[in-house]
Amino acid sequence: MKVTFSLHLVSLIVAGLIAVCILCPAPVTASMTVVGSKYMGDISPGTTDTHIMTISSKPGDAPMDLSIAVMGFGETPGQNYISLPPADDTSPYSARNFITLDAQSFHLNPGESKTVKATIAIPKNVGDGGRYAMIQLKTGATGSGSTGYVTAISVPVMITIAKSAITQKGTITDVNVGDIVAGQPFHIVTALQNSGNHDYYSTKNTVTITDSAGNVIGTAGTEPSSSTIIPTYTVNFDVPFDKPLSLGTYTIKSQVSLGDGTVLDTKTIPFEMKTKYIAPPSQENITVTPQKSAVLASSDGRISVNFPSGAVLSDVAVTLKPLSLNQLPALPEGAKAGGTSFRIEGLSGLLSKDATISVKYSDADLSAAGGDASKLVLARYDTPDNKWSLLPTNVNKDTTTLSATTNRFGSWAVMASTGGVPAAAGSQKTGGFLPLNITTVIVSLGVMVVIIGVRVKKN
Amino acid sequence: MEVTVHMRLVSFVAAVFLAMLVIYPAPASAAITSFSVTGQYLNMGLIPGTTVYNSTAANGINATVVSSGPWKITAYDALDAGSGGAPNKPAGTEGKMSEYVTATDVYVAAGKHLTNALQVSGDGGSTYKNVNAVGTAQTIAMGNENLPDGTSVKPIFKQVLAANEEAVKAANQYHIIVTFEASQN
Numbered sequence: 229m230k231v232t233f234s235l236h237l238v239s240l241i242v243a244g245l246i247a248v249c250i251l252c253p254a255p256v257t258a259s260m261t262v263v264g265s266k267y268m269g270d271i272s273p274g275t276t277d278t279h280i281m282t283i284s285s286k287p288g289d290a291p292m293d294l295s296i297a298v299m300g301f302g303e304t305p306g307q308n309y310i311s312l313p314p315a316d317d318t319s320p321y322s323a324r325n326f327i328t329l330d331a332q333s334f335h336l337n338p339g340e341s342k343t344v345k346a347t348i349a350i351p352k353n354v355g356d357g358g359r360y361a362m363i364q365l366k367t368g369a370t371g372s373g374s375t376g377y378v379t380a381i382s383v384p385v386m387i388t389i390a391k392s393a394i395t396q397k398g399t400i401t402d403v404n405v406g407d408i409v410a411g412q413p414f415h416i417v418t419a420l421q422n423s424g425n426h427d428y429y430s431t432k433n434t435v436t437i438t439d440s441a442g443n444v445i446g447t448a449g450t451e452p453s454s455s456t457i458i459p460t461y462t463v464n465f466d467v468p469f470d471k472p473l474s475l476g477t478y479t480i481k482s483q484v485s486l487g488d489g490t491v492l493d494t495k496t497i498p499f500e501m502k503t504k505y506i507a508p509p510s511q512e513n514i515t516v517t518p519q520k521s522a523v524l525a526s527s528d529g530r531i532s533v534n535f536p537s538g539a540v541l542s543d544v545a546v547t548l549k550p551l552s553l554n555q556l557p558a559l560p561e562g563a564k565a566g567g568t569s570f571r572i573e574g575l576s577g578l579l580s581k582d583a584t585i586s587v588k589y590s591d592a593d594l595s596a597a598g599g600d601a602s603k604l605v606l607a608r609y610d611t612p613d614n615k616w617s618l619l620p621t622n623v624n625k626d627t628t629t630l631s632a633t634t635n636r637f638g639s640w641a642v643m644a645s646t647g648g649v650p651a652a653a654g655s656q657k658t659g660g661f662l663p664l665n666i667t668t669v670i671v672s673l674g675v676m677v678v679i680i681g682v683r684v685k686k687n
Numbered sequence: 688m689e690v691t692v693h694m695r696l697v698s699f700v701a702a703v704f705l706a707m708l709v710i711y712p713a714p715a716s717a718a719i720t721s722f723s724v725t726g727q728y729l730n731m732g733l734i735p736g737t738t739v740y741n742s743t744a745a746n747g748i749n750a751t752v753v754s755s756g757p758w759k760i761t762a763y764d765a766l767d768a769g770s771g772g773a774p775n776k777p778a779g780t781e782g783k784m785s786e787y788v789t790a791t792d793v794y795v796a797a798g799k800h801l802t803n804a805l806q807v808s809g810d811g812g813s814t815y816k817n818v819n820a821v822g823t824a825q826t827i828a829m830g831n832e833n834l835p836d837g838t839s840v841k842p843i844f845k846q847v848l849a850a851n852e853e854a855v856k857a858a859n860q861y862h863i864i865v866t867f868e869a870s871q872n
């Protein structure tokens with residue numbers, strides 16, 4: 229087969245390509261790779277060590293100017309490392325003044341590598357424990373619009389003074405219970421200060437709640453922390469608790485320990501549950517089959533989904549999971565989330581027949597609607613479209629139940645809507661069309677150009 | 688005692704040794720972090736009393752982290768000026784878009800600033816966090832060792848405008864530079 233193109237066609241394709249190039253400008257890339265992006269080592273007093281960092285860019289990247297500086301090593305309550313300017317670096321465990329660099333700035337061309345040497349000189353009378361600093365590499369600002377950005381990599385420097393007395397101690401300075409919202413876990417936040425002279429990784433927090441009779445209601449905790457906690461800094465551990473609690477007085481015991489089980493500190497506080505608390509739904513699983521109807525329901529009966537027979541074409545495992553309010557995608561304008569939110573997973577496409585979903589609304593849901601239950605709707609987040617659908621919802625005030633029909637699942641929430649429910653929303657089948665966006669338009673135009681313009685002459 | 692060494696055995700041991708070199712990761716001293724950011728944000732059209740979604744996952748920057756250990760990306764306002772200029776954003780405006788002279792790449796001293804801090808999401812818009820000063824930098828994404836392909840993060844900005852926001856001079860604009868910083872834990 230021989231394929232030939234007319235001059236008109238070539239012109240058309242070139243014009244199309246130029247148009248696409250204008251619509252999709254070449255990306256601006258700020259890219260750097262640092263080998264040697266962390267230093268951990270033992271250094272004896274009065275001696276010196278070096279740390280080599282090799283900074284490189286890829287061949288296709290834009291050229292860039294980099295600045296490099298030794299900063300203080302700070303830590304936020306959220307266990308984030310931060311690069312502190314000298315004026316803010318007041319820690320007695322700072323290593324900032326021990327470190328010198330052989331370059332403060334340089335230009336990096338595409339595909340080029342530069343090496344920067346950090347010399348770490350430990351004074352003879354440095355004392356015991358650990359010493360900390362950050363080496364920060366950053367680009368200039370990118371972007372000419374109202375928002376620009378700077379790209380940075382920080383290299384943690386964590387020095388242990390060799391043969392010195394290491395103390396790993398921690399002090400719990402505060403234990404706080406967050407807001408109680410029906411249908412949501414409540415959060416117990418423990419603040420721990422590193423009161424020793426050396427950092428520690430893999431700390432974990434365990435929280436136990438007991439009732440007034442001394443019965444353990446439940447225990448929850450964090451995973452071992454992947455960040456280290458450096459001396460003098462205070463960090464928070466956030467433990468969500470989701471066991472049902474009736475009105476009454478309780479005791480909360482919070483304990484922070486190291487990865488090897490060594491307890492750093494324990495603190496106990498009294499706690500009074502003053503309002504009715506409904507725990508988030510428990511995780512439930514069922515298999516929906518084509519032949520039979522099926523019901524997926526939470527153990528407390530507050531959430532149920534009725535699948536009619538023929539809703540699916542083959543066996544599907546469906547799961548109901550709790551979902552925190554802070555995990556919900558941004559809410560639509562004019563809508564306010566109550567306290568009920570959850571996920572239903574396992575169905576990636578559309579049901580053949582609509583299912584009916586029923587949810588008992590809580591006091592928190594009603595409160596979001598200003599006490600007017602008629603403003604409550606069931607809202608479903610449609611991931612393929614990246615938007616919420618406020619479904620036409622039946623409100624039964626006698627049974628405090630909201631119900632709606634749906635042909636798809638995902639994230640759900642009870643919302644108070646001030647703008648009403650769009651008539652086009654709901655469980656209408658939308659088929660498999662792609663959302664209309666610029667990419668779709670460009671691709672479609674390109675396909676049209678090829679279909680209309682190509683003249684293939686078969687020999 | 689006589690020891691016989693077979694060439695096939697030597698070859699086998701050498702092959703195993705080489706395979707172990709390939710399989711075992713680089714030592715901690717060769718920690719690797721790669722941080723590449725592609726794209727740029729569009730200008731915001733600011734209308735008082737509205738919520739502005741400046742970007743989406745498909746219309747903004749794309750950050751990729753490749754790391755040989757657990758990592759985080761934090762976002763903060765270091766009070767930087769544009770085009771690599773010296774930091775001169777007025778203290779007290781951390782996280783807030785502030786009046787800026789585009790022609791000279793400097794902020795207006797004691798100029799106007801928006802009421803609310805810019806917000807950033809690192810999880811596709813599920814949760815937003817205020818852009819703060821460096822001392823309270825927020826984590827927008829985190830992960831574990833992810834060699835060789837890395838993890839893609841698409842930070843999305845959101846700006847909520849109060850009803851009483853003031854317009855700036857025609858030659859000026861509201862502006863902010865956000866620092867995205869990657870580090871190993």
